[in-house]
Amino acid sequence: MRPINTSLAEIAEIAMGRQGENDQFRSFLESHNEQEIDDLVARLDGEISPRIDCTSCGNCCKSLMVNINEEEADKLAQHLEMSRTALDEKYIEKGSNGMMLLNAIPCHFLLDNKCSVYEYRFAGCREFPALHLPGFKKRLFTTFMHYDRCPIIFNVVEQLKRELDFHNN
Numbered sequence: 338m339r340p341i342n343t344s345l346a347e348i349a350e351i352a353m354g355r356q357g358e359n360d361q362f363r364s365f366l367e368s369h370n371e372q373e374i375d376d377l378v379a380r381l382d383g384e385i386s387p388r389i390d391c392t393s394c395g396n397c398c399k400s401l402m403v404n405i406n407e408e409e410a411d412k413l414a415q416h417l418e419m420s421r422t423a424l425d426e427k428y429i430e431k432g433s434n435g436m437m438l439l440n441a442i443p444c445h446f447l448l449d450n451k452c453s454v455y456e457y458r459f460a461g462c463r464e465f466p467a468l469h470l471p472g473f474k475k476r477l478f479t480t481f482m483h484y485d486r487c488p489i490i491f492n493v494v495e496q497l498k499r500e501l502d503f504h505n506n
């Protein structure tokens with residue numbers, strides 16, 4: 338099994354030096370079949386994610402904008418024994434288009450590097466980094482935006498480069 342890198346500091350530094358390479362890799366991926374890439378990414382995610390301890394990382398909760406929907410906000414308000422108005426005032430920012438976001442980065446609910454509302458976390462939190470989902474090629478922008486801060490994305494992308502023999506192309 339190949340070694341993986343879980344050092345957030347190292348990953349951030351390596352990522353700075355690989356911006357050009359990653360732009361080329363994104364273009365390289367365009368020529369590949371979508372299903373082939375989804376299958377490969379899902380397999381690599383299945384191999385790499387279990388080897389990374391998200392509870393000792395928590396970096397997504399420290400750096401992501403989190404979208405919320407009405408149902409999620411209602412459930413969380415109930416769980417926190419707050420009114421919806423109080424929840425909205427304290428934790429939520431509303432865009433002009435009705436979109437709702439958590440109003441702080443890092444997330445309010447990250448305590449001691451753990452999610453304090455884990456059962457009530459939002460769809461975006463549950464899905465991230467979304468490598469198990471179809472449509473990887475449609476999410477290249479957001480995936481590569483988080484390459485420098487999510488060890489799962491970083492290691493899956495680096496392994497994907499090897500599997501596709503990117504460096505010899």
Ligand code: SF4
Pocket residue numbers: 397398403444445446447448451452453454455458459462
């Ligand atoms: S709600 Fe929980 S999982 Fe989602 S960003 Fe906040 S701390 Fe992280």
Ligand code: SF4
Pocket residue numbers: 389390391392394395396397398465466486487488489490
């Ligand atoms: S999903 Fe990525 S950034 Fe978030 S805790 Fe896990 S390894 Fe860290």
